[in-house]
Amino acid sequence: MEEKRRSPRIPLKVQVKYKTPNAFLVDYAINISKGGIFIGTEKPLPVGTSVEFQILFPNMQRPVKGAGEVMWISAGKSDEPPGMGVKFNELDAEGMTIIEQIFKDFAGIKILVVDDAAVMRRLLSFWLKKIIKCEITEASDGIDAISKLKEKFDLVITDLRMPRADGLKVVEHIRENMDDALTPIIIVTTVASGDDKEKALRLGASGYITKPLRYSELAKTVRDMFQSLVEVSARYIERMPVIGITVDYEHPTARSKDKKEPYLFLKEAYVNAIEENGGIPLLLPITAGSELIEKYMEMIDGLLITGGNFDIDPRYYGEEASQKLGEIKEERTGFEMALAKIALDKDMPVLGICGGMQLLNVLAGGALYQDIPTQLRGAINHQQKAPKDNTSHSVKITNNSRLHKIVMKDSIMVNSSHHQGVKIYGKVLLGSAVSEDGLIEAIESPNHRFVIGVQWHPEALYKKNKEQEEIIKEFIKECANKK
Secondary structure, X not given: OOHHHOXXXXXXXXXXXXXXXXXXXXXXXXXXXXXXXXXXXXXXXXXXXXXXXXXXXXXXXXXXXXXXXEEEEEOOOOOOXXXXXXXXXXXXXXXXXXXXXXXXXXXXXXXXXXXXXXXXXXXXXXXXXXXOOOEEEEEOOHHHHHHHOOOOOOEEEEEOOOOOOOHHHHHHHHHHHOOOOOOOEEEEEOOOOHHHHHHHHHHOOOEEEEOOOOHHHHHHHHHHHHHHHHHHXXXXXXXXXXXXXXXXXXXXXXXXXOOOOOEEEOXXXXXXXXXXXXXXXXXXXXXXXXXXXXXHXXXXXXXXXXXXXXXXXXXHHOOOOOOOOOOEOHHHHHHHHHHHHHHHHHOOOEEEEOHHHHHHHHHOOOEEEOOHHHHOXXXXXXXXXXOOOXXXXXXXXXXXXXXXXXXXXXXXXXXOEOOOEEEEXXXXXXXXXXXXXXXXXXXXXXXXXXXXXXXXXXXXXXXXXXXXXXXXXXXXXXXXXXX
């Protein structure tokens, strides 16, 4: 429990109402850090005082309860209120969950502050750093901001009126030129104009705040700004694309501990890769019900067809099974084919990984090597012994392919964990990568906005390898462009 109390600052407004000398109600916490809470008050309680408090977080019907001890008091300087630091001794589970969520949403965010007035820019940065633990980058005007937007920021705060590219140009650059629909952008302006506000919101600004004319009002403005960010965060999640991920299916065997019940499972790396790159992962349990499959496809914005330790039945591509054919999972193959057909008909983005690539190829009328080592002369080892977060061989990327535009390289290193592979392209599919033994390692459809299959596992490499991360990000970016 002690580890959970080491929460970062939470950027929210504060108001204290004393109920008894040693109990008070906090509307919002202003700074939660080092396992405690800073309360701005007119008359702080003495150090060592045991206190009870309630915190009413935004959008909550009732406050969460806590108890603690006053660890230090502050008389307050010219730029901050007086107050006291209260150490948490107790906080109910609901309150801890909220704190951890805000920790996750706001800790360590990168903010770009754009203002042609250096004094105001520095003051904004000063207060931002006091209210939240963040990394600030300053830009002196819109042109300077656009040059710095090559780097990814979690929040952009820009003045509206600037001599070189105003705030509206900054918003327009982010939303249209960068094709970024998610990054929150707060407009701060001295003069509140209805027309300007309407233009800013129409271009894609997330919030619009009037800049204080007196520095004494700046702290309140910054807190209001972060209240806007709390609301923006909710809208951000609403705009995140939902990615349907197929799962594996296991029949009970003689070696199974539970010989009666089949089960569904998926390696966590797939989920992490989607969640950490801006998508909402939704696992799709296998079903034969066509109505349920249709419902699944209404719920998602993109489809990720995963790999697994099984083979596609060769009857799907007109061949008899060889002796080297592995386990067949008819339920899973039929389910994934049904999903993929609907996705292709809807022009929904699809990413096929390993067995998912093979399924896309077969669905398009292509054929597979049932066993690469015995069917492909001169084949390299495609079943590495090292963990999947290691690479084992290179692949050459086809020029002018969608994959080449994503990774921006002629060749990349990949991992390898398969004994089957593409032998004949499916109709309308193009090869976009090939290994050194001539095996097709990636396919794509030029007739869809995003349909790519890769024979390797980018979900196991993206944390170490920028090119693999870009494949996942581009997929999620296409899914975010909801039709």
